[in-house]
Amino acid sequence: MIYAHFISHISTKNPECNTVSQTEFSHEQLLDRLGEVAVRIGLNLVPQQQLLITASLDAAPLVRRITEHAYRAGASLVTTFFNDDETTLARYQYASPESFDVANEWLADGIARAYREGAARLAITGGNPTLLKGQNPDYIQRSSKASSKANRPAMEIITQFATNWTIVAAANAIWAQQVFPDLSEEDALKALWQGIFTSSRVDTQDPIATWKNHNKQLHARSSQLNEQRFDALAFKGPGTDITIGLADGHLWAGGAEETKSGIICNPNIPTEEVFTTPHCTRVDGVISSTKPLFHQGSLIDGIQVHFKEGKIIEAHASQGQNVLERILDTDEGSRRIGEVALVPHSSPISQSGILYRNTLFDENASSHIALGQSYTKCLSDTDGQNEDQLLRRGANQSMIHIDWMVGSGQIDVDGIKNGQSYPLMRQGEWV
Amino acid sequence: MIYAHFISHISTKNPECNTVSQTEFSHEQLLDRLGEVAVRIGLNLVPQQQLLITASLDAAPLVRRITEHAYRAGASLVTTFFNDDETTLARYQYASPESFDVANEWLADGIARAYREGAARLAITGGNPTLLKGQNPDYIQRSSKASSKANRPAMEIITQFATNWTIVAAANAIWAQQVFPDLSEEDALKALWQGIFTSSRVDTQDPIATWKNHNKQLHARSSQLNEQRFDALAFKGPGTDITIGLADGHLWAGGAEETKSGIICNPNIPTEEVFTTPHCTRVDGVISSTKPLFHQGSLIDGIQVHFKEGKIIEAHASQGQNVLERILDTDEGSRRIGEVALVPHSSPISQSGILYRNTLFDENASSHIALGQSYTKCLSDTDGQNEDQLLRRGANQSMIHIDWMVGSGQIDVDGIKNGQSYPLMRQGEWV
Numbered sequence: 001m002i003y004a005h006f007i008s009h010i011s012t013k014n015p016e017c018n019t020v021s022q023t024e025f026s027h028e029q030l031l032d033r034l035g036e037v038a039v040r041i042g043l044n045l046v047p048q049q050q051l052l053i054t055a056s057l058d059a060a061p062l063v064r065r066i067t068e069h070a071y072r073a074g075a076s077l078v079t080t081f082f083n084d085d086e087t088t089l090a091r092y093q094y095a096s097p098e099s100f101d102v103a104n105e106w107l108a109d110g111i112a113r114a115y116r117e118g119a120a121r122l123a124i125t126g127g128n129p130t131l132l133k134g135q136n137p138d139y140i141q142r143s144s145k146a147s148s149k150a151n152r153p154a155m156e157i158i159t160q161f162a163t164n165w166t167i168v169a170a171a172n173a174i175w176a177q178q179v180f181p182d183l184s185e186e187d188a189l190k191a192l193w194q195g196i197f198t199s200s201r202v203d204t205q206d207p208i209a210t211w212k213n214h215n216k217q218l219h220a221r222s223s224q225l226n227e228q229r230f231d232a233l234a235f236k237g238p239g240t241d242i243t244i245g246l247a248d249g250h251l252w253a254g255g256a257e258e259t260k261s262g263i264i265c266n267p268n269i270p271t272e273e274v275f276t277t278p279h280c281t282r283v284d285g286v287i288s289s290t291k292p293l294f295h296q297g298s299l300i301d302g303i304q305v306h307f308k309e310g311k312i313i314e315a316h317a318s319q320g321q322n323v324l325e326r327i328l329d330t331d332e333g334s335r336r337i338g339e340v341a342l343v344p345h346s347s348p349i350s351q352s353g354i355l356y357r358n359t360l361f362d363e364n365a366s367s368h369i370a371l372g373q374s375y376t377k378c379l380s381d382t383d384g385q386n387e388d389q390l391l392r393r394g395a396n397q398s399m400i401h402i403d404w405m406v407g408s409g410q411i412d413v414d415g416i417k418n419g420q421s422y423p424l425m426r427q428g429e430w431v
Numbered sequence: 432m433i434y435a436h437f438i439s440h441i442s443t444k445n446p447e448c449n450t451v452s453q454t455e456f457s458h459e460q461l462l463d464r465l466g467e468v469a470v471r472i473g474l475n476l477v478p479q480q481q482l483l484i485t486a487s488l489d490a491a492p493l494v495r496r497i498t499e500h501a502y503r504a505g506a507s508l509v510t511t512f513f514n515d516d517e518t519t520l521a522r523y524q525y526a527s528p529e530s531f532d533v534a535n536e537w538l539a540d541g542i543a544r545a546y547r548e549g550a551a552r553l554a555i556t557g558g559n560p561t562l563l564k565g566q567n568p569d570y571i572q573r574s575s576k577a578s579s580k581a582n583r584p585a586m587e588i589i590t591q592f593a594t595n596w597t598i599v600a601a602a603n604a605i606w607a608q609q610v611f612p613d614l615s616e617e618d619a620l621k622a623l624w625q626g627i628f629t630s631s632r633v634d635t636q637d638p639i640a641t642w643k644n645h646n647k648q649l650h651a652r653s654s655q656l657n658e659q660r661f662d663a664l665a666f667k668g669p670g671t672d673i674t675i676g677l678a679d680g681h682l683w684a685g686g687a688e689e690t691k692s693g694i695i696c697n698p699n700i701p702t703e704e705v706f707t708t709p710h711c712t713r714v715d716g717v718i719s720s721t722k723p724l725f726h727q728g729s730l731i732d733g734i735q736v737h738f739k740e741g742k743i744i745e746a747h748a749s750q751g752q753n754v755l756e757r758i759l760d761t762d763e764g765s766r767r768i769g770e771v772a773l774v775p776h777s778s779p780i781s782q783s784g785i786l787y788r789n790t791l792f793d794e795n796a797s798s799h800i801a802l803g804q805s806y807t808k809c810l811s812d813t814d815g816q817n818e819d820q821l822l823r824r825g826a827n828q829s830m831i832h833i834d835w836m837v838g839s840g841q842i843d844v845d846g847i848k849n850g851q852s853y854p855l856m857r858q859g860e861w862v
Contacts, residue, residue, distance in 0.1 A: 048529065057491060060515060067518040071525035076533040078522070082513040084491060087498040091509070094502035098479065102507040106548065110541025117537065 001253075001268055001275055001339070001375065002167060002359050002403060025203060027193065033202040034168060035065030037269060039073050041211040041256075042166030043120045044265045047074030049164075050119035052111060054081045056127045059170035066122060085131050091143075092135040100142040103150035112154040118261075121158060121165040128174040129357045132297035140296050141326055148399040161257055161377050164265035169196050169360055178357055199270040199349050199361060211266065218255030221430075222274045225252040228422070230415035232279075233340060235287060235367075237411035239304055244340050244369070245282025247394030249380040252276045257377060272349060272364040275341035277378040279394030281310035283337060290366060291405040294357060298323040303404070311335050327371065333398030338374030342367050345409040345428030359403050367407025367425075372398035432684075432699055432706055432770070432806065433598060433790050433834060434589050456634060458624065464633040465599060466496030468700060470504050472642045472687075473597030474551045475696045478505030480595075481550035483542060485512045487558045490601035497553060510545075516562050522574075523566040531573040534581035543585040549692075552589060552596040559605040560788045563727050571727050572757055579830040592688055592808050595696035600627050600791055609788055630701040630780050630792060642697065649686030652861075653705045656683040659853070661846035663710075664771060666718060666798075668842035670735055675771050675800070676713025678825030680811040683707045688808065703780060703795040706772035708809040710825030712741035714768060721797060722836035725788060729754040734835070742766050758802065764829030769805030773798050776840045776859030790834050798838025798856075803829035 025033070039045050051070045055063050060082070067078045091099065115121065132140055148155075158165055176188035183191060197203045204210040232245045254274035256264050289303040302318025312335040317324045328335050343350070343366055350365035374395040376382045382390065387397060413425040423431045456464070470476050482501045486494050491513070498509045522530065546552065563571055579586075589596055602623040604616055610626075611619035628634045635641040663676045685705035687695050720734040733749025743766040748755045759766050774781070774797055781796035805826040807813050813821065818828060844856040854862045 047527070050533070050535065057488065057513070060488060060517075063515070064517050064521065067521045068525055071521055071527075071530070074527055076526070076530045077535055078518065079535050079538060080513075080515065080518065082488070082511075082515075084494070084511065084513075086491075086495050087509065087511065090495065090498045090502055094499055095507070096478070096502075096505055099502070099507045102479075102481070104481065104508055104510050104545070106541045106545040106550075107510060107538075109544075110537045113540075114535070114537040119537075 030197045030202055031062055032065050033207050034200055035069045037202050037207050038066050038166060038168045039069035040208060041266050042269050043164050044263055045070055045073040045075055045120055046263060048076045051075050051078045052114055052119055053122045055124040057082050057084050058172045059124045059126055062170045085128050092139060100139040101146050103146040105150045108150040108154055115154060115157040115163045120163055123167045124170050125167055125360050126170045126172050129178055130297050159375050161259045164259050164263040166267055166269060167360055168269045171196055195354050215255035222252035222254045228415055230417050232416040234414040234416055235411060239288030242285030242287045245279035247277040247279045247379055250276045251378050251380055253378055270364055272347040273341040273343045275339055277374045277395050278337050278340045280336040280396035283307040283310045287406055290408040293404050295323060300324050330400050331398055333396045334372055334400050336396045337369045338372050338396040339370035343407060344430050363403045366405040368403050368405045370401050370403045372400035372402060461628045461633055462493060463496050464638050465631055466500045468633050468638050469497050469599045470500035471639060473697050473700050474595050475694055476501055476504040476506055476551055477694060479507045482506050482509045483545055483550055484553045486555040488513050488515050489603045490555045490557050493601045516559050523570060531570045532577050534577040536581045539581040539585055546585060546588040546594045551594055554598045555601050556598055556791050557601040557603050560609055590806050592690045595690050595694040597698055597700060598791055599700045602627055626785050646686035653683035653685040659846055661848050663847040665845040665847055666842060670719030673716030673718045676710035678708040678710045678810060681707045682809050682811055684809055701795055703778040704772040704774045706770055708805045708826050709768050709771045711767040711827035714738040714741045718837055721839040724835050731755050761831050762829055764827045765803055765831050767827045768800045769803050769827040770801035774838060775861055794834045797836040799834050799836045801832050801834045803831035803833060
């Protein structure tokens with residue numbers, strides 16, 4: 001699951017552009033349905049809630065559809081923060097070096113307060129995935145660190161599901177051209193929108209009912225895993241032989257989540273994964289990436305890392321080694337993992353053959369792990385426990401949370417309990 | 432002077448569209464120069480200051496020019512809040528009635544904190560002047576009241592010049608069509624931009640030097656008035672015979688202002704006025720509007736009001752009487768005035784013949800008064816004085832500040848000192 005809408009994955013390979021099936025709905029109708037699914041399924045907005053939206057300027061048409069559905073659902077006030085790629089770039093081009101250690105804490109704290117007072121949060125992912133390519137990596141890292149630090153109180157509320165939130169996507173021409181480099185600008189944009197609509201299940205006859213059914217299936221899978229109470233998972237495949245211990249009292253989740261105040265929301269649209277919190281000191285072995293990782297405009301490919309007692313002690317990448325090392329050096333928790341997720345190789349996004357270069361989609365095409373922050377939501381009985389207590393149970397803490405694809409049609413996964421192995425996945429599919 | 436970028440004036444008459452002189456600069460060059468003047472003259476941004484911008488979505492090209500100049504001037508971080516007319520309307524169309532008493536206090540407080548911590552503020556005025564026409568007036572008033580209340584701490588910092596701030600304008604098609612209804616959409620937009628560029632003095636050879644000279648002239652005028660220490664001003668003309676007492680220790684201002692921390696900024700671009708704080712209990716007589724007043728999508732025309740001891744005791748309007756009464760009933764201070772400003776009838780904006788339907792421009796085409804909040808900046812020795820002490824000196828307090836044109840080529844203004852009259856303006860021109 002992702003909780004920030006940073007785009008963290010990319011492939012340099014040309015994606016196989018599967019023909020996308022045409023639906024009977026117009027673009028305007030599908031956009032409106034995506035807005036409705038975002039509000040009613042993604043957020044499940046409650047009357048008199050405020051809503052905060054973050055979006056790129058070019059996502060304004062979707063923002064308008066979401067805003068209408070939010071007010072229809074009883075929102076008291078919708079506030080949208082638009083970001084603009086050009087002004088983001090202007091900072092890298094013209095600002096003084098000291099600028100990059102500064103974040104707008106006054107805004108981050110205001111937003112955290114809004115969440116504490118009950119506001120819901122909706123992020124629209126999109127924008128240019130390679131916006132910061134070629135910019136000073138030191139500036140990128142410092143600005144990202146300052147921003148993560150400022151936004152930590154707000155992010156904690158999000159990761160703890162103290163309020164309802166969701167992430168949806170809006171296509172734009174630059175992103176579309178990177179996903180479909182062989183199509184014309186117009187066709188690429190159409191194909192990306194169609195991919196978003198289809199994987200977000202809004203081109204079905206009744207998207208709300210479709211989502212309720214999809215949630216049921218994901219819940220059945222996570223309930224099953226919760227009953228099995230595995231101590232660890234073992235991943236085996238080309239370049240991968242690793243045991244990933246699970247946190248004490250870990251809980252598997254997938255699909256709809258319940259907030260602390262009892263609102264059932266769907267934090268990621270689309271979603272295909274079931275996931276839980278690994279134990280941050282009980283990961284041992286070697287694991288290899290199965291898709292390239294894209295981080296803040298830089299490509300990291302051919303990653304292979306060695307874990308010892310939960311910590312990455314050796315990391316190699318055939319491309320982007322220095323960026324990978326930078327990520328690992330972010331803070332105390334950035335060399336350990338905070339999430340492990342299982343996605344069958346036959347998931348609709350995986351089968352579409354489209355590499356979206358965007359975590360919201362690509363993490364739902366492959367089993368994955370995430371470096372950094374864990375979800376306390378994936379632990380039982382956390383009420384009143386402080387960070388130290390959670391850490392002792394295995395829940396990693398970090399300013400980063402970077403998903404990283406490790407699944408494919410060649411990976412076997414076993415559940416391990418009391419030293420005994422139970423087959424979970426064979427060649428990427430549920431047993 | 433205005434400190435909010437609400438558009439408060441409109442005319443139903445077709446403006447005389449004077450031919451606008453062509454300059455040697457391209458639109459892109461003029462836009463860049465407006466950005467530079469906004470940052471270097473309007474804000475006089477100081478290295479390591481943060482900058483907050485508010486703008487309509489269609490002002491993004493100007494936001495980008497301003498952002499670049501801000502970073503070049505040493506800004507640490509520029510944060511832009513874009514507003515979108517369509518989502519503003521969606522609230523009026525779909526939200527529940529209770530929604531309209533809600534404001535985003537978490538954001539207003541965050542912004543006030545940013546100003547207290549030294550951030551500068553830049554508002555870009557524009558948008559659709561008649562956006563809320565036809566919407567429920569009760570909803571408009573309640574939402575405006577909730578927003579004013581939430582933003583009061585931030586607005587106090589602005590009116591007290593505790594930080595540097597400015598307002599500039601960006602044209603858009605809807606506004607342009609209302610100003611130039613006889614031109615094609617394209618020509619109207621061009622003409623409005625040209626009007627903005629010319630009145631903002633950016634189509635001169637050296638806009639920065641031009642502004643420094645303009646500030647000198649406005650300072651000379653306000654210094655003269657400060658030396659004269661009038662007790663009151665008397666306005667006489669068709670439908671107008673009024674004495675406007677000036678606050679104890681009033682100060683005339685105009686052009687560049689100095690913030691509490693010593694930054695010299697130009698809060699309004701353009702500006703042609705000199706202005707001061709009237710005494711809120713010493714206004715007696717009758718005064719008539721010389722241009723229509725437009726407030727939140729409603730037109731108020733043919734206004735004539737009677738003041739007794741500073742308070743409006745009778746108010747008539749040939750059009751929009753009920754809206755006028757609503758304004759006057761906002762709070763304790765909305766029946767009293769907080770600003771009096773002198774602008775010669777020969778000012779460039781007045782002589783252009785363009786009615787901009789936007790206070791930033793129209794208030795610089797005519798002498799005016801403002802209902803509501805006063806500027807403590809226009810009082811001497813205010814340090815350590817509380818609201819009650821300022822009120823006793825005559826400085827009005829209110830949630831509103833609505834400028835209202837009362838000057839024309841037929842108005843005479845006298846300064847009054849110790850019962851004696853001194854001619855200041857005859858037939859709208861400085862004596």
